[in-house]
Amino acid sequence: MTAEAGTKLEIETEIEFDIEDLKHDLETTRKTDRWHDAPPEVKDIFHQLEWNIIEGEFPETPDFINPLLEQSVAARTLIAGPMSTGIAEVGRRFKMDEYFLPEVMMSAKCMQAALNILKPLIIAEKAADVGTCVIGTIQGDLHDIGKNIVAMMLEAAGFNVVDLGVSTPPADFIAAIREHNPQIVGFSALLTTTMNMQGETLKLIVAEGLREQVKVMVGGAPISQDWADRIGADAYCVDALVAVEKAKACMNEYGNVPGGASDLRDNLLAMDSQ
Ligand code: B12
Incomplete structure (x- = not known):
């Protein structure tokens, strides 16, 4: 555990977890063997928060979030960790x-x-303005928790985020690109039955002659780099932290590279192994 800038605790949340291990830990001990560097009192509430979500007891969720904030746990740690x-x-x-x-x-x-x-x-951590991002969950799909987290993190990183919500028809993405002139467009899809609409929306962006002016990032549980390559997206992002890093790179290092360029895709992919 190390002290973050200010008085926030920084707790390791990037440990890869196998879902079967998670099941085993939860079922045998009701505790996951994670957060090794968290103070014991924080670790205990992390486990209670995990169970609160698993058991769906939403009226009590603030009772776990608020004490953790009082203990100086960073909001991002809660999202990437026990939630x-x-x-x-x-x-x-x-x-x-x-x-x-x-x-x-x-x-x-x-x-x-x-x-x-x-x-x-x-x-509240919002950095200086860096650019504009249009984001939405793709048509037919109502999942928005992950998309909202990405939108929130991008906003904190200084992006003006235009959130089109859920089940967004391709034409609405086009209208938003014309209206807001974003440098980045993000598609979220959580269903194998809707992920295809990421490809359809991208095809429409190409057909409307807008491809070079936007960098397209895709994400969601069934999405992978292979899928991003198949539909011709510029970047796949496994989570919100990666999304912020790649979005910032799109504005800085690769600000002058047009959307759809193969070296843009290669450079953004290379960030995954850095
Ligand atoms: C919560 C949930 C729901 C909630 C959604 C509530 C909401 N407001 O979002 C409800 C109950 C409504 C729901 C409904 C359904 N669901 Co559901 N749902 C889930 C569940 C359990 C969690 C999803 C989630 O929020 N994860 C947490 C977030 C933080 O993670 P995330 O979304 O992956 O986002 C992160 C990254 O992927 C990435 N990311 C996400 N989006 C984007 C976008 C961009 C641009 C970028 C860069 C990155 C990025 O960053 C995020 C943050 O780090 C998943 C299980 C799973 N493993 O995903 C099933 C799951 C997605 N659902 C599933 C199904 C089948 C359904 C239903 C069809 C069920 C039904 N019979 O009706 C419906 C579909 C409704 C519809 N038309 O969309 C299946 C999909 C299976 C498949 N192969 O397609 C899953 C995988 C469950 C399962 N294991 O079977 N669901």
Whole structure:
């Protein structure tokens, strides 16, 4: 554990976790063996927050978020840490038919309740204006938790973010590009049945002659670098932190490179192994 600028605690959240290990830890001990560098009292509340999300008890979510903020845990650590592992376990249970839609909806409400508290704290860090990003969940898809986190982090990094919401038709992306003149456009998709709409939206951007003026970033659980390459996106981002780094690089190092250029894709991909 190291002290962040100011008085925030910095706790390791980038440990890769295997979902089967997570299941084992949660089912045998009700605790994950993560956050090794967190103080014990913080670690305890992290575990309670994970369970709050898994069990979908959204009215109580603030009761775990607020004490952690009082203990100087950074808002970003909560999102990348216990909130992330909690909702991952919900996804696993849903996939295994241990959970059904009502349970997932309750867990999503916990995430939303937590994000409502954390958003103002993250936005308050807002850096100087760096550029504009249009972002939206693709047509047919109603998932927005991940997209909202990305939008929030980009805003904190100094982007003017135009959020088109969920189930965004390709034509709405085109209208927003014409209206707001963004340097970056982001598509979120969480369903294998809707991810194709990322490709369709990108095709329309090309057909409308807008491809060179925007850099296209894609993300969401079923999305991969292979998929980004298949549809011709400039960057795939596994999470919000990577999205911020790549968006900043699009404005700085590669600010003069047109969207769709192969060296842009190569350079942004190379950032994953740095
Ligand atoms: C919560 C949830 C819901 C909630 C959504 C609430 C909401 N407001 O978003 C509700 C209950 C509404 C829901 C509904 C459905 N869901 Co659902 N859902 C989930 C669940 C459990 C978690 C998703 C989530 O929020 N994760 C947390 C966030 C933080 O992670 P993330 O979204 O991946 O985002 C991060 C990165 O991917 C990236 N990122 C995301 N977007 C973007 C965009 C850009 C531009 C960039 C750069 C990066 C980026 O950064 C984010 C932050 O780090 C997932 C399981 C899973 N493993 O994903 C299933 C899951 C996505 N759902 C699934 C299904 C099947 C459905 C339904 C079809 C169920 C049904 N029978 O009706 C419906 C679909 C409704 C629709 N038309 O969209 C399946 C999809 C399977 C598939 N192969 O397509 C999943 C994978 C569950 C499973 N394991 O089977 N769901």
